Amino acid sequence: MLSSRLLIGGKWQEAETGETIAMFSPSNGKEIGAIASGSSGDVNRAVASARRAFEGTWGNLPAFERGRLMNRLGLLILEHHEEPGSD
DSSP, X not given: OBOOXXXXXXXXXXXXXXXXEEEEOTXXXXXXXXXXXXXXXXXXXXXXXXXHHHTTHHHHSOHHHHHHHHHXXXXXXXXXXXXXXXX
């Protein structure tokens, strides 16, 4: 099942409104889960969190170092994408 919460500031949180959007499988039309329906308030919280992160340690890293770390993260995701619980 898909998560019905939002990842903001490294923490899973309920949407401000508590509303969700049903998700359906394109192959058979059956409902496979629900995702949070983010509001403008949720977007504002996410942007504020991203701003704090960028103004902290992450933003103080040279761009090439952030790129190197993002590349490493991508490789780790590819290496582990088929592990149980990764769907």
